[in-house]
Amino acid sequence: MKKRIGIFYGPTDGATERVAKKIQEAFGTDNADLIAIKDSKAGDIDKYERIIFGCSTIGKDTWQTDKPKPDWDIFRPEIEKINYKNKLFALFGLGNSITYAAVFVDSMGILAKEMLKHGATIVGRVPRCEYTFTDSEALIDGQFIGLPIDEDFEADLTDRRVKEWVEKLKSVFD
Numbered sequence: 001m002k003k004r005i006g007i008f009y010g011p012t013d014g015a016t017e018r019v020a021k022k023i024q025e026a027f028g029t030d031n032a033d034l035i036a037i038k039d040s041k042a043g044d045i046d047k048y049e050r051i052i053f054g055c056s057t058i059g060k061d062t063w064q065t066d067k068p069k070p071d072w073d074i075f076r077p078e079i080e081k082i083n084y085k086n087k088l089f090a091l092f093g094l095g096n097s098i099t100y101a102a103v104f105v106d107s108m109g110i111l112a113k114e115m116l117k118h119g120a121t122i123v124g125r126v127p128r129c130e131y132t133f134t135d136s137e138a139l140i141d142g143q144f145i146g147l148p149i150d151e152d153f154e155a156d157l158t159d160r161r162v163k164e165w166v167e168k169l170k171s172v173f174d
């Protein structure tokens, strides 16, 4: 039986939400739920065996609760409480590969490294050669740990990037 997918994302009302919706549509709304991470606890993640996490990188502010849009920082204490057994995770990250070329989609990498420390299985890696940037925390073993999306300078590529990534994930998630 096909496993239902939980797409947990933050912040809301911006590029991350826009891309989360595109990913949901690509899987089909009957197959995937869309949930704001700021309203979620580890128990909400545990309802799913196939999970997608989406975040944007707003410098270090992504992980500072005293800044606007701290959605992932609110959730951060829950990361270690998730039951990582028998689950597959995939990540996508919003960033800007020109203005922030040396820290491109860093938050996706910071999130992934915390999850890996707790034993997460992360699928859906993306080759670095498809992007122009100088460095990223999201590079693990020479590949992006998830799907980078640049809506600031490469929005015209988003639909294709999402479609290709989801097609690959479909076979892994089944």
Ligand SMILES: Cc1cc2nc3c(=O)[nH]c(=O)nc-3n(C[C@H](O)[C@H](O)[C@H](O)COP(=O)(O)O)c2cc1C
Pocket (backbone or CB within 6 Å): 010, 011, 013, 014, 015, 016, 017, 056, 057, 058, 059, 060, 094, 095, 096, 097, 100, 103, 104, 105, 106, 150, 151, 152
């Ligand atoms: C103050 C600020 C800091 C940012 N820092 C980074 C960064 O360090 N790395 C990066 O790749 N993008 C950075 N960005 C770009 C955002 O990640 C990008 O615009 C993203 O699409 C925002 O998504 P959101 O609207 O869902 O927050 C930054 C944007 C702003 C406004």
